[in-house]
Amino acid sequence: MEFVDNRTIKTNVDTVRVKTMRLIHLQLRDILAEALQTAMEAGALPYVAPEALPEIIVERPKRPEHGDFASPMALPLARPMRRAPRQIAEIIVAHLPANELIATVELAGPGYINMRLNPAWLTQQVNRILEEGETFANLDMGVGKNVQVEFVSANPTGPLTVGHGRGAVLGDTLANILQAVGWNVTREYYYNDAGRQMRVLGDSVRLRLLQLLGQDIEFPDDYYQGEYIIDIARDILDEYGPEAAEKDWQFFKEIAQDVIFADIRNTLERLNIHHDVYTNEATFYETGVIWDVLERLREKGYVYDKDGAVWFKATEFGADKDRVLVRSTGEPTYRLPDIAYHVNKLERGFDLIVDVLGSDHIAEMPDVINAVYALGYTDAPQRIQPIFHQFVTLVRGGQAVKMSTRRANFVTLDELIDEVGADAVRYFMISRSPNAQMEFDLELATQQSDENPVYYIQYAHARTAGILERQAAERGITFDPDADVSLLTHPSESTLIREMLRLSDVLAHCAAELAPHHLTFYARELASAFNQFYRDCPVLTAEDEALVKARMKLVKAAQIALARTLHLLGMTAPKEM
RNA sequence: GCGCCCGUAGCUCAGAGGAGAGAGCAACGGACUUCGAAUCCGUAGGUCGGGGGUUCGAAUCCCUCCGGGCGCGCCA
Incomplete structure (x- = not known):
């Protein structure tokens, strides 16, 4: 069994291979490859077996005087051909086939081939852009293939935070891009409206309502501290009257969940974000899939019982310790439904599965991928691509604002949109690499609106x-x-x-x-x-x-x-x- | 302690093994009787955190050390 290393989880080149001829550098690469082939066949250059030939690289030079496109292809050919790179470049250029793209070629430096595009061809592209209109720049990289982008996936326990906003914008923009290059894209939201979290949510509202009725009740530290809980309690009080105090936590949970989910959808709507599919974790309990998955893992020998709990042998995949899948109480941990959900994704036939997650989930994805791999989905490490984004640090008045759903002191995504506008939120949230931590200075963002x-x-x-x-x-x-x-x-x-x-x-x-x-x-x-x-x-x-x-x-x-x-x-x- | 991410101009950050290392902001100096000056042009600013290695070639890959972040739970 292979160990799935976090570092190897990157886009599989075979899954996303560029097939379109629209990309100019690929056309140039083919032209250069043909020239090289012709030169070798004519005996102008020593023969090198195809498998020994280095990849032909065509790039856009940083400096305009180096042309529109350039290739250093002659450099790595020097050794196998036992010739000076500049001489090799010269011979390749001499064997260039006729084409409409290249106007002039220059040799420079140690052996760079610098090319300039044909101005007549270039100006004609204006006509092409006008013809293509809104489909301009589209590619056919993912033609006939399906990709699922799962993003946001916040449980309905509170309003979306600025941190969620980064994942939301990242996922949606990625989905737009994948769509433009030809993939069939499904935008999906995965959530859990059951379990301890939601029980605490319901009870948080209940206690706040009792407080509103004047009861002297201590509000636990690990309950949801946000102002929005009190708002929901107040609304319930307005609608149902003091009798609501007699209701149990489930009554409050149902209402709170609906209110919060409506709020989340509204926030996403403001950012022009819409999901195609909402998947509820409860589905995997109801259909019993989680127990099937557990059984299959057990049959394959990756699961064992200890201390009354059921464990996954993560150590067989290089992890430092095994993980609990089912608690001694009989209740599964989040890992088991997560594995079941990914089996579900794989079974739904997605060629590529993109999970947009916060960096706090970095440790759990290897378990999920290893588990589905163990179940026989051996292409899972390629098909499942998690994207981890670092959290947004919010700065207000030179001081970091700690964001937590449970504390009262957090800034919601809605508030951020109010301050800087939806367009600015979308732009700034993806203006840096997902890996990079982001500092969002609220005062600066509003102050500098002109810049x-x-x-x-x-x-x-x-x-x-x-x-x-x-x-x-x-x-x-x-x-x-x-x-x-x-x-x-x-x-x-x-x-x-x-x-x-x-x-x-x-x-x-x-x-x-x-x-x-x-x-x-x-x-x-x-x-x-x-x-x-x-x-x-x-x-x-x-x-x-x-x-x-x-x-x-x-x-x-x-x-x-x-x-x-x-x-x-x-x-x-x-x-x- | 272990795992992952980050460290590049004063600040915020790009950088796809390839040529003097890139942008925006900030700083300084210019350009509006002219299709929108919310614009444009110019100047200055760097031991790519340090040190080894691989390579014809390293900010980029490997090792090591330093600094910051996030994880490491029968929480999600």
Whole structure:
């Protein structure tokens, strides 16, 4: 049996292999591969067996003078070919097949092959963007495949916190991206409305109600301390009167749960987040699946009894200690239903299962994955991809605010949205790598609203509308879909086109790494490219009419690209601000 | 003590084994009689936490140490 190491839990390259020809660097890679092959067959370069050939890398150089794309492929070929890398590069270039993409090639440094895109091809891409509209930059990476993204999954014990917000935005944006690159996406919310937690919730409301009735009752420390519990108690008192005091905890639990769940859904709605499927942990008890799972694990020898409890042999998979699956009271721990739920996910035929979790769950996922692996789902380590995000540290007035559902002193996601707006919450929550801890300074976020990248990006979009709609109408200029885009030769124009085309790359990268934060950086860079174009190239006041019409098409394309990016981020694309 | 994550410009953070190390903010200096200045241009700012190793090539991979976070329960 193999040990499932946390570090190996990353996106399986085979699951998410890029198949589309839209990605320019892949087309260039094929062209270079062909050139290398031709050169070897012609005897211009020594023959190297395919399995000994290093992977051909094509990348975007950091410095513009190194071209649009570059490949260091000649460098690692030096050893097997026993030739100088620069000489190898020269010969590869000499054998490049005819193609419409590459305009010029330069050799530089120790043997880099620097390529520049054909300007005629580049300008034509503007037409393509206009044709594709809202589907612009989509890929076919996940075609015919199903992915489940499970996120938020907060139990209905209290309002969503800022910490939940990060998971919510991360999961939803990831789902948007996976959808754009071709996966069939199911957004799922997993929750538990039974068990000790909920008993405590119901009783917390009951005690608060008794207090409201003037009874002198001590409120336990481990009960839910939040103000919202008192609100719910007060509402119940208003509706049912003092007789409610006679009801048991279950009565209060039912009401509290409904109120809280409605509140959670409302918060998610404000962030434009909707789940397709809600799965209740109770299902796995009712259908008896958890006991089937336990039985199957026992048959396979991964479960044993000790001290009246049932244990999972986690140590066989490298864990430091075994884990209890069923308490001596006969009540399962959360691990058993979690395992059953993941069996359920696997059985539902998802090719990829993404669990968006807080970093406090880091220790439990290996148990779940090892258990389903033990049950015979040997591809589980590849199919199940947990994403752990570090918690958001909230800072107010230079002081950290400790967030806990049970304490009164926490800031809800709703309050954060009230302060900075839904678009800003969405943008900031995924503007850093999930692995990185995040400091969210409330005062700064509200103070700096003018310097906010959210406004910068949305402003660029609003500007496109300003030109195409308001200003064009004022000047009586109409949009011409047949305008000649080959006139778009200004450096700022081609930079803008190249930047728009990069969206597909960014999406592919985000999907492959399951890391949506790159999209926020891209959004800013795209907006910046548009603003630079705007500075350099007058659109409606350009020197001749053909150029006016061509630039209008470019602006329209930019509008599409900006709107697409904003929508993928779950943000609005306003036409005026 | 053990496991995972993080350590990169003053601050917040990107960085996909490949070329002088990147952005935003803050700082400093410029650009509006001109399609929206919520914009643009320029300057300065770095032993990529330290030390070893692998590699033609390391911020990136491995080892080790230091510092911070999160876990390590018959809680979820």
